[in-house]
Amino acid sequence: MDKFVKYIIKYNKDLDPVIDQVFDRDKKRLSQIAPVVEQFADDYKHFLKGGKKLRGSEIFLGYKMFGGKSKKMGLMASLVIEIVHSFLLIHDDFMDGDALRRGEPTMHKKYAKKYGDHFGESMAIDIGDEGCFLAFKLLNSLKLPRERLSKATQFFSDLLLEVGAGQALDLMYEEEKNLLEETVLRIHRYKTAGYTISGPLSIGALLAGASKKVLKPLEKFGIPVGVAFQIRDDELGMFSTEEQLGKPVDSDLKEGKITLLMVKALELARGDDKKFLKYAHGNQHLTLKEVERARQIIKDTGAYNYSHNKGRQLVEEGKKFIPQITKNKKDQEILGLLADFMIERKS
Amino acid sequence: MDKFVKYIIKYNKDLDPVIDQVFDRDKKRLSQIAPVVEQFADDYKHFLKGGKKLRGSEIFLGYKMFGGKSKKMGLMASLVIEIVHSFLLIHDDFMDGDALRRGEPTMHKKYAKKYGDHFGESMAIDIGDEGCFLAFKLLNSLKLPRERLSKATQFFSDLLLEVGAGQALDLMYEEEKNLLEETVLRIHRYKTAGYTISGPLSIGALLAGASKKVLKPLEKFGIPVGVAFQIRDDELGMFSTEEQLGKPVDSDLKEGKITLLMVKALELARGDDKKFLKYAHGNQHLTLKEVERARQIIKDTGAYNYSHNKGRQLVEEGKKFIPQITKNKKDQEILGLLADFMIERKS
Numbered sequence: 001m002d003k004f005v006k007y008i009i010k011y012n013k014d015l016d017p018v019i020d021q022v023f024d025r026d027k028k029r030l031s032q033i034a035p036v037v038e039q040f041a042d043d044y045k046h047f048l049k050g051g052k053k054l055r056g057s058e059i060f061l062g063y064k065m066f067g068g069k070s071k072k073m074g075l076m077a078s079l080v081i082e083i084v085h086s087f088l089l090i091h092d093d094f095m096d097g098d099a100l101r102r103g104e105p106t107m108h109k110k111y112a113k114k115y116g117d118h119f120g121e122s123m124a125i126d127i128g129d130e131g132c133f134l135a136f137k138l139l140n141s142l143k144l145p146r147e148r149l150s151k152a153t154q155f156f157s158d159l160l161l162e163v164g165a166g167q168a169l170d171l172m173y174e175e176e177k178n179l180l181e182e183t184v185l186r187i188h189r190y191k192t193a194g195y196t197i198s199g200p201l202s203i204g205a206l207l208a209g210a211s212k213k214v215l216k217p218l219e220k221f222g223i224p225v226g227v228a229f230q231i232r233d234d235e236l237g238m239f240s241t242e243e244q245l246g247k248p249v250d251s252d253l254k255e256g257k258i259t260l261l262m263v264k265a266l267e268l269a270r271g272d273d274k275k276f277l278k279y280a281h282g283n284q285h286l287t288l289k290e291v292e293r294a295r296q297i298i299k300d301t302g303a304y305n306y307s308h309n310k311g312r313q314l315v316e317e318g319k320k321f322i323p324q325i326t327k328n329k330k331d332q333e334i335l336g337l338l339a340d341f342m343i344e345r346k347s
Numbered sequence: 348m349d350k351f352v353k354y355i356i357k358y359n360k361d362l363d364p365v366i367d368q369v370f371d372r373d374k375k376r377l378s379q380i381a382p383v384v385e386q387f388a389d390d391y392k393h394f395l396k397g398g399k400k401l402r403g404s405e406i407f408l409g410y411k412m413f414g415g416k417s418k419k420m421g422l423m424a425s426l427v428i429e430i431v432h433s434f435l436l437i438h439d440d441f442m443d444g445d446a447l448r449r450g451e452p453t454m455h456k457k458y459a460k461k462y463g464d465h466f467g468e469s470m471a472i473d474i475g476d477e478g479c480f481l482a483f484k485l486l487n488s489l490k491l492p493r494e495r496l497s498k499a500t501q502f503f504s505d506l507l508l509e510v511g512a513g514q515a516l517d518l519m520y521e522e523e524k525n526l527l528e529e530t531v532l533r534i535h536r537y538k539t540a541g542y543t544i545s546g547p548l549s550i551g552a553l554l555a556g557a558s559k560k561v562l563k564p565l566e567k568f569g570i571p572v573g574v575a576f577q578i579r580d581d582e583l584g585m586f587s588t589e590e591q592l593g594k595p596v597d598s599d600l601k602e603g604k605i606t607l608l609m610v611k612a613l614e615l616a617r618g619d620d621k622k623f624l625k626y627a628h629g630n631q632h633l634t635l636k637e638v639e640r641a642r643q644i645i646k647d648t649g650a651y652n653y654s655h656n657k658g659r660q661l662v663e664e665g666k667k668f669i670p671q672i673t674k675n676k677k678d679q680e681i682l683g684l685l686a687d688f689m690i691e692r693k694s
Contacts, residue, residue, distance in 0.1 A: 030512055033509070033512045033516070033537055034516050034533065034537075036516065036519055036520075037515050037519070088476075091472055091473075091476065094468075094469075094472070095472065095473070097465070114522070115522040118444070119518065119522055121441075121468075122441075122442035123515065123518060126438075126442070126514050126518065127515070129435075129438065129507075129511050130508060130512070130515075132476070132479055133504050133507040134504075136500070136504050137500075137508065140497060140500040140501055146493035146496075147493065149497070150487060150493060150496070153483070153484075153487040154484065154487055154488060157480050157484035158484065161376070161477060161480045161481060162380070164473055164474075164476050164477040164480060165380045165384050165477070166380070168387060168473050168474070168477075169380070169381055169384055171466065171469050171473065172383055172384070175462040175466055186381065
């Protein structure tokens with residue numbers, strides 16, 4: 001797994017000047033419209049640079065794995081999904097009511113400091129929209145055969161439509177308190193899984209000129225691994241530290257987020273514990289002690305173990321398809337490391 | 348002008364089955380993800396059908412004018428900008444805090460009825476995002492030479508980036524109470540003008556295979572006419588009826604919208620009238636009588652006449668460039684009618 005972490009670190013280092021190049025150009029564009037909006041390019045860049053850039057690293061990986069020759073092209077292409085990812089997070093943070101991300105104020109909170117909450121929210125939505133336009137522009141401007149760009153764009157927009165539908169599902173089910181395991185896994189599937197693993201790998205592959213035949217095994221590999229990614233995300237959201245997470249570890253609980261941990265704990269808990277979990281889930285006013293009690297119940301009922309084992313099992317399920325993706329041993333190894341990382345990562 | 352209204356009506360009639368086709372397919376996609384999200388496709392379709400579809404009619408016009416042969420292709424291409432326009436309005440309505448559009452609840456208000464304000468706002472943002480993805484997908488999937496699609500996509504994403512920057516300008520200046528004529532015209536220029544006239548005509552032209560040389564005269568024609576469109580929009584926003592406007596006629600005033608009417612009236616008013624306008628602009632709690640007084644001041648100071656003359660002058664300025672766009676007399680005529688419509692329209 002450490003080897004995959006090293007891969008990500010290396011990728012980030014390589015990507016850094018490409019990010020500067022794209023956003024400095026965008027800053028220039030904005031300055032020509034009016035100096036007062038120049039700042040947005042810097043804000044977006046700063047937000048984007050703060051992330052792990054998992055998805056970008058996977059576009060880059062897919063591109064190289066399927067014969068993409070130019071490193072610069074692979075990096076530029078990979079930035080497309082990172083720009084989109086930032087846009088989705090900026091909108092999500094407003095929808096989830098999150099105040100912090102990566103240890104800093106979320107975009108809507110940042111701008112709220114200037115002229116109040118509604119201004120902050122409006123700016124965050126607008127800046128997010130700008131990110132979306134910029135990503136499609138960047139994708140369309142890659143100097144690659146048009147046929148490849150066309151396939152990748154089609155795949156990419158379908159993928160984003162799926163993410164948006166997954167987000168809607170999440171919003172609906174959260175309100176409806178639909179807390180079935182099937183529901184959690186369905187939300188993870190649409191909101192996260194395709195977009196996190198098979199999606200970026202496939203986009204990289206299509207841009208490198210790979211045949212559409214490769215999409216199926218990439219999906220069979222990436223969907224279960226992507227669901228495991230979200231399972232792990234929710235585990236970290238409940239049991240990590242604020243320092244590592246960059247936001248309060250009680251926010252998922254207080255928001256009433258639908259997680260496998262919570263669904264399973266609610267199913268397994270009995271008596272007062274069950275009552276308490278129902279009281280705690282989605283309760284904005286929990287004390288630290290109450291959060292601690294919820295954590296303890298999630299562990300004691302075996303929900304944490306259940307969740308982690310489920311994630312592990314999904315990762316193993318996905319890994320079986322690696323040999324169908326590529327015959328190259330080194331590429332097979334990195335895909336295996338990537339899959340393990342998704343369920344074992346500490347942040 | 349009536350001839351242009353007839354043109355729009357005919358276009359809408361032709362577009363209607365194309366809208367059904369695209370959104371019925373989208374509904375099917377959503378139903379496969381989960382039946383609970385099927386409704387969004389219908390909501391989006393309903394929202395889109397309610398509009399005038401000015402911009403779509405212009406893509407269609409530009410496409411035909413520059414040699415586009417297939418009517419079906421022109422209609423399908425024109426739907427791209429109408430989907431985007433609905434998305435932008437759905438987001439804008441939240442940013443502006445508008446409760447009504449076209450006589451019906453705005454998207455965030457509609458969904459707020461189900462599970463409260465924040466749910467409504469989140470759904471509106473998500474549904475808007477979905478619209479954006481759908482538009483880029485539709486554009487990319489048009490069966491036209493890739494080179495044309497590429498040019499049109501580049502133009503389109505640049506255009507949307509400009510709109511987003513214009514929206515940010517609007518949000519900033521509204522808070523800063525920057526009420527200069529130069530400011531209003533700059534916001535109109537970036538937020539509205541390119542996107543409303545020259546943008547759609549150019550996209551249609553590029554999709555029909557026109558050379559890039561045509562973009563310059565289209566811009567010289569479309570930018571002043573597009574600014575006039577917004578000037579007229581603000582006039583209707585203050586002096587139309589709720590029935591014609593589909594929303595309260597006092598909402599621009601109460602929101603503190605930066606309009607040429609208001610900027611000019613503030614400049615020209617004296618004494619108590621000036622004080623009153625300052626009190627009224629951006630005041631959510633105005634009485635009907637106070638709104639009426641603001642209207643009267645805007646007329647009495649000559650601000651309305653100034654605004655309307657400015658719009659008329661811009662339209663004439665733009666019309667001078669029509670002969671550079673096309674030598675075809677019939678096309679020249681329709682462009683002239685289009686330009687006049689923008690400043691004379693009643694709704």
